[in-house]
Amino acid sequence: MISLAGRDILQSWGKFVFTGIGLGLLIGVTLVMAGVYRGMVDDGKALLDNSGADLWVVQQDTLGPYAESSSVADDMYRTLLAMPGVAQAANVTYLTMQVGSADRDVRAMVVGIVPGESWGAPGWPPYLVAGRQITRGHYEAVVDLATGFHLGEKLTIRRSHYTVVGLTRRMVSSSGDPMVFVPLKDAQDAQFLKDNDAIWQARRRTGNNPAFNRPDAPGLIGAVNTSQTSSTSVNAVLVRLAPGAFPQDVADSIQRWKRLTVHTRAQMEAILVGKLIATSSKQIGMFLVILAVVSAAIVAFIIYTLTMDKIREIAVLKLIGTRNRTIAAMIMQQALALGVIGFAVGKITATYAAPYFPKYVLLMPQDSVAGLFAVLVICALASVIAIRVALKVDPAEAIGG
């Protein structure tokens, strides 16, 4: 038996191909949307992986450095190092801000890390693609390639200038902003230090306060001013566990004795995926539903129109004894063929377009398989209306009168 659907497609291939391209672009957008969601999740996991930590020690009752603001004393890490199961502990700060160079500025997450002697401490970029790690205590930076900065370039963060000494890759925040690593002290200043005018105003207020400016204690005013301008907080302490230590046990111990909140890797992942990007994922989910409905409507309309164009031929086919299932199969096969053409175009479009998106787009093979399955189901369902119309055609319509 010849393939009626195949012959019809070959006969009017232009109509099918151009319709398939239109549908494919829509499917491509759908795949990219799914890829954006996957990219957000992957960014979050990369952020956790790249921190190199097993535990995140943060301010009590907060969700950690990525989801909420957190402030921990910068000497806390020393006491954590003394606790059982803790192999390494390092301070870290995170601040998303504009980082400028001579001719432009980039939205980036500035990460303060302990430089110098603590090679490979938690929070450090785990690998570089060019240059070296930060070795000095001030004014050096390692940047992600996505910032577009290059080795030797001068950056401005708040009031200080930095030289790019190393380049890394795929180091991004949960929202996809590339990271800029700077020495911890500089990062603390960038985050907590006030500007000169604010310091001047604070000193004036302190000087006018008789409680601090006491004639019988001439050193007090100086000590208060110094404490106001020094930065002694960090956002979190990253902890790496000793071999054999159980994360939850160590976390419970720290929480009990240090009155801090500690998140394990699994908890941080749940916070990132379940809370930080939950709204975005719902938004993307809504878009996916709308795109699926629009795709179904387009396929249904096209197949319905193609069927109505053949209504007389269908009447003849029925009159000369063609089974209903043969006619239904012809229409459904055409709808599925349209879906396959559309999916192929969409997949190619998404694959080639993904790198040009500002945010990371991760196209997973299982999403493509699920997408193809969904497209075929949508096309099959969309052809039902046309099939119903075709099966209702009276073979008598082929006979005049």
Add this chain to the structure above:
Amino acid sequence: MTGNGIRIEGLRKRYGSGDTAVDALKGVDMHVLPGEVVGLIGPSGSGKSTLLKCLGAVIAPTGGRMILGDEVIYDEGWKVRDLRALRRDRIGFVFQAPYLIPFLDVTDNVALLPMLAGVPNGDARARATELLAALDVQHRSQAMPAQLSGGEQQRVAIARGLVNRPPVILADEPTAPLDSQRAMAVVRILNDMARKYETAIIVVTHDEKIIPTFKRIYHIRDGIAHEESGAGATSGQPGASS
């Protein structure tokens, strides 16, 4: 010979019921022998199309009897279970417009019917090729319907009607879109094919040019058919039996 061609006795068809009922056929008798081509004429609304639809097993009559070959197919009810198979295997159709399937080439348009009946593709195409040769359109066998002239399309449609060797062919205004020369050619072909394949052919027509070619004519008016001798019975026109 393929039995007795087609015979109908007292065929009735009523549309609607009660006060609005319309009797489209009021007891039509007709008998067309194998190898014979008869004309079915009548004014609009006389019941021609209804009769054709009943004969084609497209609609069910209200009463009467229909015998195809030696088999009673309707006797106050259908006696055949699968009307679709009946239409496919035992009734050929030729329409006013050829209604060829536009996305199949000439050979496959003709071969489609035997394929639908389960004949292997090669055998179906061989059967189609033989008929196309008999109808002198074999040279266009690979062409698409849109590439054919009106006469060629109608010849392909006739080949499609004949391909399953049906005992009866119902032709609905087969010459309507054709000029005189081509119309007469189609009538000649129908007569040749009727004789060659011993098929009973009923031609519904308004075409004054071809009416004189029939040996017998059924004139239907107000749902009642009257048999008349056609001019073809004595004039030596293509419709005359040899």
